[in-house]
Amino acid sequence: MNQISPLAFVHPEAKLGDNNIIGPFCYIDRDTVIGDNNIFQNSVTVNVGARIGNGNEIFPGASISTKPQDLKFAGEITTCQVGDNNSIRENVTISRGTASKETTIVGSNNLLMENMHVAHDCLLGNGLIIGNSTKLAGEVTIDDNAIVSAAILCHQFCHIGGYVMIQGGSRFSQDIPPYIIAGKFPVKYCGLNLIGLRRRGFSNELIEHIHSAYRLLYSKGIISEGIDEIKNNLQITPEIQYIIDFVETSKRGIIR
Incomplete structure (x- = not known):
C-alpha cells in the first residue's frame, strides 16, 4: 500500500507500484510509471515521461524527467528512465530525452549528489558517484563504477569510462578512458585509479x-x-x- 501525503498531487493517469512513500508537496504528472518501495521526500517533481524503478530515494527539490534544455526539442514524446536503488539528492535535475535518442537513462545503485544536472539523452551506468553541482551536458555517457567529483563541467557528447576518478572542479570536452585518474588544468591523464x-x-x-x-x-x-x-x-x-x-x-x- 502506498503512503501518499494529502499535500501531494498524483495525476490520475500516473502508474504507481506498491509500498511507495510520497511526501508533502510532491508533484507526479501524467504518463509516469513508478515501481515499488520508492521514497519521495517532500517537494519532489516527477514530470511527464518518467519511468522510475524500485527502491530509489529522491530528496527535496529534485526534478525528474524535466523538459530538455535544448532549443531543438519540439515537444516529441520522450522518456527519462531511472533504475533501482538510486539516491538522488536535493535539487538534482534530470531531463528527459529528445528526438536524438528519445530517452535519458540513469542506471542503478548510483549516488547523484546535491544540485547536479543530467541533461537530455545522457546514458549513465551503474554504481556511479557524481558530486555536488556537477553538470553533464547532452548525450554524455558514463560507464559503470565511475566517480565524478564535485563542480565538474562535462561537454556534450563526452564519454567517461568505467572505474575512473575525475578531480573536482575539472572541465573537459574530450573522452576520459577507463580505470584512470583525470585532473589538473587542462584535464589530463594522472595515472591509474589505484585505490578505486x-x-x-x-x-x-x-x-x-x-x-x-x-x-x-x-x-x-x-x-x-x-x-x-x-x-x-x-x-x-x-x-x-x-x-x-x-x-x-x-x-x-x-x-x-
Missing part, C-alpha cells in the same frame, strides 16, 4: 597489466600508434580490450 581499482577487487597483477597498457598508449605522439603497441605487446584481457574499444570508438578524442 583495489577497492573493486582488481588484483595487483591486473592493475599492473592495465598500467602497462596506458604506458604504451601514451608512449606515441599518435594515439592509434599507441593502440598498435598495446595489440602487439600485451595479452588482450577483457580489461585491455575495453581500453582498446573505448579509444578506437572515441568521437571526441581522449585526454592526454
